[in-house]
Amino acid sequence: MKNxxxxxxxxxxxxxxxxxxxxxxxxxxxxxxxxxKGLFGKFDRASLQRGYQVYTEVCASCHSMKYLxxxxxxxPGGPEFSEAQAKAIAASxxxxxxPNSDGDMFTRPGKLSDKFVMPYDNVKAAQAANGGAYPPDMxxxxxxxxxxxxxxxxxxxGYEEAPSNVSLDDGVYYNKYMYGNKIRMAAPxxxxxxxxxxxxxxxxxxxxxDVTTFLMWSAEPHLEARHQMGFKAIVxxxxxxxxxxFSMKKIWSRVESEV
Amino acid sequence: xxxxxxxxxxxxGQWFNDRLPLLTLANHLTDYPTPKNLNYWWxxxxxxxxxxxxxxxxxLTLAMHYIAHADMAFESVEHIMRDVNYGWLIxxxxxxxxxxxxLAVYIHIFRxxxxxxxxxxxxxxxxxxxIIYLLMMAAAFMGYVLPWGQMSxxxxxxxxNLFSAIPLVGEGIVTWLWGGYSVDNPTLTRFFTLHYLxxxxxxxxxVLHIWALHVPGNNxxxxxxIKKPSKDTVPFHPYIVIKDGFALLMxxxxxxxxxxxxxxxxxxxxNYIEANPMVTPAHIVxxxxxxxxxxxxxxxxxxxxxxxxxxxxxxxxxxxxxxDTSKIRSAVFxxxxxxxxxxxxADVLVLGYVGAMPAEGLYLLIARVATAYYFLxxxxxxxxxxxxxxxxxxxxSITEPVLGGSPNLAAARNKESKIE
Numbered sequence: 001m002k003n004x005x006x007x008x009x010x011x012x013x014x015x016x017x018x019x020x021x022x023x024x025x026x027x028x029x030x031x032x033x034x035x036x037k038g039l040f041g042k043f044d045r046a047s048l049q050r051g052y053q054v055y056t057e058v059c060a061s062c063h064s065m066k067y068l069x070x071x072x073x074x075x076p077g078g079p080e081f082s083e084a085q086a087k088a089i090a091a092s093x094x095x096x097x098x099p100n101s102d103g104d105m106f107t108r109p110g111k112l113s114d115k116f117v118m119p120y121d122n123v124k125a126a127q128a129a130n131g132g133a134y135p136p137d138m139x140x141x142x143x144x145x146x147x148x149x150x151x152x153x154x155x156x157x158g159y160e161e162a163p164s165n166v167s168l169d170d171g172v173y174y175n176k177y178m179y180g181n182k183i184r185m186a187a188p189x190x191x192x193x194x195x196x197x198x199x200x201x202x203x204x205x206x207x208x209x210d211v212t213t214f215l216m217w218s219a220e221p222h223l224e225a226r227h228q229m230g231f232k233a234i235v236x237x238x239x240x241x242x243x244x245x246f247s248m249k250k251i252w253s254r255v256e257s258e259v
Numbered sequence: 260x261x262x263x264x265x266x267x268x269x270x271x272g273q274w275f276n277d278r279l280p281l282l283t284l285a286n287h288l289t290d291y292p293t294p295k296n297l298n299y300w301w302x303x304x305x306x307x308x309x310x311x312x313x314x315x316x317x318x319l320t321l322a323m324h325y326i327a328h329a330d331m332a333f334e335s336v337e338h339i340m341r342d343v344n345y346g347w348l349i350x351x352x353x354x355x356x357x358x359x360x361x362l363a364v365y366i367h368i369f370r371x372x373x374x375x376x377x378x379x380x381x382x383x384x385x386x387x388x389x390i391i392y393l394l395m396m397a398a399a400f401m402g403y404v405l406p407w408g409q410m411s412x413x414x415x416x417x418x419x420n421l422f423s424a425i426p427l428v429g430e431g432i433v434t435w436l437w438g439g440y441s442v443d444n445p446t447l448t449r450f451f452t453l454h455y456l457x458x459x460x461x462x463x464x465x466v467l468h469i470w471a472l473h474v475p476g477n478n479x480x481x482x483x484x485i486k487k488p489s490k491d492t493v494p495f496h497p498y499i500v501i502k503d504g505f506a507l508l509m510x511x512x513x514x515x516x517x518x519x520x521x522x523x524x525x526x527x528x529x530n531y532i533e534a535n536p537m538v539t540p541a542h543i544v545x546x547x548x549x550x551x552x553x554x555x556x557x558x559x560x561x562x563x564x565x566x567x568x569x570x571x572x573x574x575x576x577x578x579x580x581x582x583d584t585s586k587i588r589s590a591v592f593x594x595x596x597x598x599x600x601x602x603x604x605a606d607v608l609v610l611g612y613v614g615a616m617p618a619e620g621l622y623l624l625i626a627r628v629a630t631a632y633y634f635l636x637x638x639x640x641x642x643x644x645x646x647x648x649x650x651x652x653x654x655x656s657i658t659e660p661v662l663g664g665s666p667n668l669a670a671a672r673n674k675e676s677k678i679e
Contacts, residue, residue, distance in 0.1 A: 039520070067337045136532075139337065143523060144531035179541075219531075222340075222347045229348070230519025237515060241508040248501045255295055255493055 027176060029150035030157060032209055036216060039231060042224050043217055048079035050196055051214025054207050056089075057194050059138065062130060062185075064118040067139035068218055071112040077224040078217055086112060093117045131171040133184035140219045142212070149212050151177065156208040159187040287473070292492035293499045294479035296657045300370040301477070302506030303363050309507055310360040311465065315458050317353040325405065327451035329444040332407035333533040351522040357399050358525045359514050361548035364392060368576075373600055375588030376478040382580040384471040389577045391464045396549065396573075398457040401450040403546055408530030413543045415442045415450070421556075424563040441536060481657055482589025491657040542617065550614030551607050555633070557618040558626040568630065575637050582637055584645025592651040596644055603636050 035044045052073065055065070070090035073081045081089065090110035095117060098105035110117065119135075120126035127134050136144075145151045154177040162174035168182065175183045189204045196202050217223065265286040267276050276282040324343050326335040339346035368388070371377055377385035400418060404411040419436050423429040438445025476487050485491040493499070517525065525547060529540045545553050555572050559565035575582075590597040610629045616622040 067334070067341060072341075140531045144528055146528045148528075220347075226347065226351075226519055226522075230515065233515050233519065234512060237508055237512050241505065241512065244501065244505045244508055248505050251497050251501050255498065 029147050029177065030154040031150065032153060034149060034213070034216075036213070036223055039227065041227055043077070044213060045080055046198060046200075047210045047213045048217055049081065050198070050200060050207075051210035051212070051217075052079050052081075053196065054189075054194055054211040055138070055214055058188055058207075059211065060116075060119060062119055062126070062135040063138045064120070064126075064135075065116045065138045065218060066118060067137075068116045069112070070110060070114055070116070072221060074112070075221070078221060079214070083112075090114060131184060135185070138215060138218065142215050143219045147177075149216050152215060153208050153212045155183075156189055156211070157204055289494065289496040290488075291473060291495040292476065292488035293495050294477055294485055294491060294657060295493045295498070296479050296481060296491075297477065297499070297502075298480055299506055300366065300373075301479075302503045303367040303370065305503035306363045306507050306510050307360070307367060308465065309510075310356060310363055311458065311461060314353060314356050314360060315462070317349050317356065318455075318458065320349050321353055322455065325451075327405070327448050329407060329447050329534070332405060332447060336406045348518070351518045355514065355517045355522060355525065357402060358517070358546070358548065359510070360395065361399070363510070364395065365548070368392070369604060372603070373590045373597075374478055374480060375482055375583070375585075375590070377580050378583065378588050379580065380475045381472075381478060384468060385580060386577050387464055387468045387471060389573070391461055391468060393573060394457050394461050394464070398454055398461070399546065399548065401454040401457075403530075404447065404450050405454060406530060407447065407534045409532045409534055409538070409540050410527045410530040410543070412442060412534035412536065413540055414545055415446060417543055418545075419446075421562075421566050421569075424566045426563070478588060479657065480589060480591060481654060482587065482591065483653055483656070485657060489656075544615055547611065547615070550612075551610035552614075554610040554614035554626045555630045557614075558623065558630040572630075572633060575634070579637065579641075583641045585641075585648065585650070586645070587650045587653060589653075592653050593644075593648055594651065595648045599636065599640055599644065603633070606632050606636070 035042060035047070055063075070086055070093075073079055073089060074083045074086035090112050093110040093114075094107045095110045095114050096105055097108050100106055120129065123134055142148050142152055147154070155175060158175040158177035160174055160176055162168050162181075166174060166181065168174060172182050172184060173186055174181055189207050191203050194202050194207065200206060220226075265283050267273050267282050272282055321339060324335065324339045324346065326332060336350070339350050341347075343349075371385065371388070400414070404415045419433055419442065422436060423433045425432060434440060436446070437443065438449060476485075479485065488494075527544065544550070552569050552572055556565045556569040559568045585593060585596065587593055590600055606629050609625065610633065613622045613626040613629065618626065
C-alpha cells in the first residue's frame with residue numbers, strides 16, 4: 001500500500017512540475033488571496049459584480065465574451081445579480097435580431113437569453129480596429145493562459161516603462177509579465193477609472209482583482225457546484241472505502257486462518 | 260477452463276442454460292480459482308475495466324451534445340461545460356478519465372514486467388494487451404483532437420505528418436488521412452468516428468484478454484505455476500471481488516481529486532484557445548502519457564528513423580516474451596533483473612520528462628541516452644541476463660514459503676498477499 005501511494009505521488013509531482021515548468025521560465029507572478037481556491041473555494045459575490053462592471057465598462061469595448069448569456073449573470077454560483085437587475089443589464093444592449101416577416105434585420109433591447117453582445121462583427125473588424133491584433137475572446141481566457149488567474153492579475157498591473165535596450169514599435173507596449181514583454185494592448189486600467197456602486201476604492205490593484213475574479217467565473221461558471229460536489233463525493237468515497245476495507249478484512253480472515 | 264459440471268438449481272435456469280450457457284459462464288467467473296497471494300499491483304486489471312466503462316458511458320453522453328464540425332466543435336464543448344446539466348462533470352470525468360486510464364495501464368504493464376506475467380504460457384494475453392494499449396493511444400490522441408483547441412489542431416498536424424516520412428507514398432498517405440491538404444473539417448469528422456469506434460474494439464479485445472487469462476489462470480508474485488483449485492487459490496468471488504473493489508475505491512479517490520479540484524492540471528492551457536491554422540503554438544506537446552514516445556521520436560535526427568524508433572519502442576514489447584530468456588518469471592527471485600527493472604522505470608520517467616521539454620541542448624542529449632538505454636534494455640540486457648543471472652531458489656508452492664522451510668522465506672513472505 002505504501003509503495004502504491006508513493007508511486008502515485010511521484011507521478012503526480014513529476015507531471016505537476018512539468019506543467020508548471022514553462023511558467024517557471026518567466027517572472028514570478030503577483031500573488032493575491034483568491035477566495036475561489038481550495039477545497040471549499042467560493043466566489044466573492046461583491047467582487048464578481050464589481051468585476052462585471054470593470055469588464056463591461058472597460059474590457060468589453062474590445063474583448064468579446066461570446067459564450068456567456070445575460071441570464072448567466074443571475075444564475076447561482078455567479079455574480080448573482082437579481083433577475084430584475086440582469087434583465088435591466090440585458091436591456092441596456094442593442095441586439096441584432098431577425099430577419100422579420102419583411103426579411104429585414106432589426107435591433108431590439110437584449111433579453112436574458114441573449115449571448116453577450118460582441119464589440120466587433122467579426123475577427124477582421126476587430127483586427128482592423130486594433131492595429132492588426134485580435135483582442136482575444138474572454139470567455140475562457142484564464143484557462144487558456146499558462147499562469148491562469150495569477151497571470152491575468154499580474155499582466156493587468158505589469159505595465160512599465162520599457163528598459164532602454166528594448167525598442168517598441170508604435171502601438172506596442174511593454175509589460176513585464178507578457179510573453180516576450182511586448183503587448184498590443186495599452187494599459188487598460190488606471191486608478192479611479194470606474195466608479196464602484198458599493199463605494200470600494202477603484203485602485204488598479206482592486207480592479208485587477210475584481211475583473212480577474214469575474215474572468216475566473218466566466219471560464220468556470222460551475223466552479224462552486226464542482227467544489228461542493230467534490231467534497232461530498234470524496235467524503236462519501238472515503239467512508240465507503242473504510243467500510244469495504246473492514247468487509248475485506250473479515251472475508252479474508254477465513255483464508256488466513258486456514259493458512 | 261476445466262470441465263463445467265455446474266447445473267443451475269431451478270428448472271428455468273436449467274432450460275435456459277442448456278440453450279445458452281450464460282449461467283455456466285457466470286459460475287466460472289465467480290468460482291475462478293485465483294492465487295491467494297496476489298498483491299495490490301494485481302488490482303489494476305479491475306481498475307482498467309472500470310476506466311474503460313467510465314470512458315464509454317461518459318463518452319456516449321458527451322457525443323449526444325458534441326458537434327463534430329470545425330466551426331462548431333469548440334463552441335459545443337463550451338456549451339457542454341456551461342449549459343448541459345452536469346455537462347462540466349461529464350466532460351471532466353472523460354478528460355481526466357483518459358489520464359487515469361493511462362496511469363492505470365502503465366502500472367498494469369510495469370506489474371507484468373516485474374513479475375514476468377508475459378512469459379509462457381501467457382504470451383497471447385500479453386500481445387492482446389499490447390494491441391489494446393496501441394488502440395488506447397490512438398483513441399486518446401483522436402479524442403484530444405475533438406475539442407478543436409490549438410493543441411488539438413497542432414497535435415493532429417504533427418502526428419499525422421509523421422506518415423509523410425514514409426518514402427514515396429508518404430505525402431499521399433497524409434493527404435488521404437486528412438481528407439484534404441491540411442487538418443480540417445474532414446479530419447475532425449473522421450477522427451470523431453474513429454474515436455467512437457475504437458473503445459468498442461478495445462472492449463472486444465478486453466474480453467479476449469480476460470478469456471486468454473482464464474486459460475492458464477493468473478500469474479502471481481512468486482511467479483510459479485500453481486495447482487488450481489488448491490490451498491494456494493481462493494475463489495474470485497468474494498475474495499478478489501472485494502479486494503479489487505477496495506483498490507478501485509482508493510483509485511476513485513485520486514480520480515475524484517483531479518475531476519473536482521484540479522480538472523485542467525493534466526491538460527494544456529493552449530487547448531482552451533480555439534484552433535487557428537494561422538498561429539502555431541510556441542511548444543507543441545502531446546498529453547503526458549505519450550511523452551516518452553514523443554521523446555524517442557525527437558531524439559533521432561532523421562524524421563523517418565525517428566518514426567521507426569518510436570514505433571519500435573512500442574512494438575518491441577510484443578516480442579518481449581521471446582526477448583526475455585530467463586525461465587524464472589518473478590523478479591523477486593532475479594536479483595539482477597530487479598535492478599535493471601527499476602533502471603528501466605527511471606529511464607521511462609526521464610523520457611517522459613524530456614519529452615515535455617524543448618528538444619535542444621542538454622534535454623536532447625538526455626533524451627538520446629535514455630532512448631538508447633530503452634532499446635539496450637530489451638535487445639541486449641534481457642536476452643543476456645537470462646543466461647548469466649544466478650537466480651534465487653524458487654519455492655514449490657505459495658503456501659510453502661508461508662509454512663516455512665524455504666531458503667528464501669523472507670523474500671517470498673515480503674511479496675505475499677498482505678491485507679493490512
